[in-house]
Amino acid sequence: MPYLVSFHLGWLVGSLLLGLAMGWISVVQRGNGTSKVTARWLAVLVAGLVAASLTHVVPGRFGYWLDLGLIMFACYLVGCTIGAWLRDRVVSRSARAA
Amino acid sequence: MQKLFRWASKWWPGLIPLAVMWGFAAWNNTLPVEADLSARSSAALKDTVLDKTRIAVDGRDVSLAADAFSEEGRRDAVMAVENVPGVRLVEDATRLVPEARPFVWNAERDVVRVTLSGSAPLPAMKARLVEAARKELGGVEVADQMGLARGAPPRFEAAAMLLLDQIGKLKDGKITISDTKVSLSGMARELGGREAIAAALKNLPEGFSVATNEIKAPPYIFQAYKDPVAATVTLTGYVPDNNVHAAIATGASRKFFGEKVVDNLKASVGAPASFNTAVVAALGALSRLSTGTLVVSDREVKLSGDALYEGAANEIRAGPGKDFPKTWQYKPEITVKPAAGPVDGTVCQQLFSELLSKGKIRFEPKRANIDPDSAGILDHLIETALRCPTTNIEVAGHTDSDGEDSFNQALSEKRAQAVIDYLVKAGLPANRFTAVGYGATQPVAGNDTDDGKAQNRRIEFLVR
Incomplete structure (x- = not known):
């Protein structure tokens, strides 16, 4: 894991920034998100992929790509969370001021 | 928490650029990652003793193929690669070097080169043996045809080194170690070489023994050339010791009344039995020739030249006298000198x-x-x-x-x-x-x- 992080640091920072941006937008975005059912299916899919990665069942380059994808996805999620939380604070502060 | 889920439901559009980034990252980094892991694995194996090491990296999975010289060495090698940071899986394709039974090692010398063949227990030892052969034989080509195998007897290297020291004393021949048995055959380079090798073999390391020693000595040569023009008799070759040397020199000066004896004899061991008697008798026959050459090689005496008259030629052809040892061979090639013109x-x-x-x-x-x-x-x-x-x-x-x-x-x-x-x-x-x-x-x-x-x-x- 530390090797993967250090080797792909640029791409992970990119994912994090993408996540930050997406999180920032998501707080004020109108419209419908994914449905609960879809979200659950997505969660199951991700859990499956994580399990596959941890058990090393995917061989060779595909295994490496899976690990890389998951770690980028994790950075993206962290970015989204931070972005959304920051935006939420900004929004609620301005609402209080108004 | 509910807020978080509400926000999260709207994060999916970012997955599209993320997937694109992922694709680029994979495209860009796969080969560098593989090259980096291959280099790190090789570095990790630097201190292990392996032969025919091949490292193949697929993603982060390393396939290690190599010949190891012990079970422990094999395990250590796999573990060293597993411990390289970034390696995900190690496919162990290592195997033990085959065991040679019997463990045979050869050093063969011919006119132009020395060939080392058979098995050596470790790559480093193989290199040391080649190096020792080069040093011993300075200038002679050393061909390395040794393979690697397990199963060498204890103190193999000491025994092989001692035998390599002997190969310089051979003109041609073969030295073989088969498990703990040593066999030698061939021809010694110089007189006394056979005896020197036999003496050195007494220092073989414990456990080793000589199965056969068929080293032959080069022929023991003694030559005499009677030159009537220069009025000299030149003696060359070997004599067993100083006493025989003196006896032959005295005998020669008594027999050759008109010629100066040029004595170029060297002392060396290895003379056949009755050497002194045979040579003195043969010199007597040579003294009767007008011009002639005597070659004594081991137990064979060759005398060629011109006798002074027919009767003398017949006597010389018949044999060099009653003192000549019966076990020796006598090969005369005697012609008669053309008769000189009559005088008053x-x-x-x-x-x-x-x-x-x-x-x-x-x-x-x-x-x-x-x-x-x-x-x-x-x-x-x-x-x-x-x-x-x-x-x-x-x-x-x-x-x-x-x-x-x-x-x-x-x-x-x-x-x-x-x-x-x-x-x-x-x-x-x-x-x-x-x-x-x-x-x-x-x-x-x-x-x-x-x-x-x-x-x-x-x-x-x-x-x-």
């Missing part, structure tokens, strides 16, 4: 006097038996007598003054007669010769010194 009595007398001033006919002390060492000078006297067939010759015997006059008188007569008998036996007509004895009545030097007495004991040829 005065010239004949001059030639006789010249010959007898250079050398003398020797007898056993106080007796009338001719010493075999005088065969050379007698042949020359006969050859001269054949050149003036019409002359009559008086053979005169003289003694020193020791002993009674009557004894000396009788002795001088007997000795003169013995010489005539020898000449007649060689084919000269008996009626040409008269034997006369003068006893001690005609000294040519004082009888008060040994040297003077020796000069007075003589045979003279007088043309009448």
Whole structure:
């Protein structure tokens, strides 16, 4: 894991920034998100992929790509969370001021 | 928390650029990651002892194929690669080097090179053996055809090194270690080499033993060349020791009355039995030739050259005398020197006097038996007598003054007669010769010194 992080640091920072941006937008975005059912299916899919990665069942380059994808996805999620939380604070502060 | 889920439901559009980024990242980094892990794995294996190591990286999975020299070494190698940071899985394709049974190692020498073959236990030891062979044989090509195998006996390296030291002493041959048995065959480079190798083999490490030692010694060569133009006899080759050397040198100077003996002999071990007797007898035969070469090789004597007359040639062909050892081979190639032109009595007398001033006919002390060492000078006297067939010759015997006059008188007569008998036996007509004895009545030097007495004991040829 530390090797993967250090080797792909640029791409992970990119994912994090993408996540930050997406999180920032998501707080004020109108419209419908994914449905609960879809979200659950997505969660199951991700859990499956994580399990596959941890058990090393995917061989060779595909295994490496899976690990890389998951770690980028994790950075993206962290970015989204931070972005959304920051935006939420900004929004609620301005609402209080108004 | 609910807020978080609400926000999260709207994060999915970002997955599209993320997937694109993921694709680029994979595209860009796969080969660098593989190269980096391959380099790190090789570095991790640097201190392990392996042969034929191959590392293949697929993503972050390393496939390691190698020949290890022990189970432990194999495990350590796999573990070293597993511990490289970034490696996900290690596919273990290592195997143990096959075990050789019996464990055979060879060093073979021929004219141009030394070939090391068979098995060596470790790559480093293999390199050391090649290096040792190069050092021992400076300049000779060393071909390394050794493979690697397990199962070497303990102290193998010490034994192999000791044997490599011996290969320099061989002209050609083969040294083999089979488990703990050592076999040697071939030809030693120099006389004494075989003995030196046998001595060195006593220092083989514990556990090793000599199964067969068939190292042969090079032929023991002794040569003599009689050159009538330079008036020299050149002795070359080997003699067993200084005593034999002295005996041969003394014998040669007695037999070759007119030639200077050039002594280039070297002492060396390895002479065949009865060497001294055989060589002295063969030198006697050589002294009877006008020009000739004697080659003694081990127990074979080759004599070639020109005898002075037909009778001498036949005698020399028949053998070098009764002292010649029966177990030795004698190969004469004798031709007869073309007869010199006839001369008159005065010239004949001059030639006789010249010959007898250079050398003398020797007898056993106080007796009338001719010493075999005088065969050379007698042949020359006969050859001269054949050149003036019409002359009559008086053979005169003289003694020193020791002993009674009557004894000396009788002795001088007997000795003169013995010489005539020898000449007649060689084919000269008996009626040409008269034997006369003068006893001690005609000294040519004082009888008060040994040297003077020796000069007075003589045979003279007088043309009448």
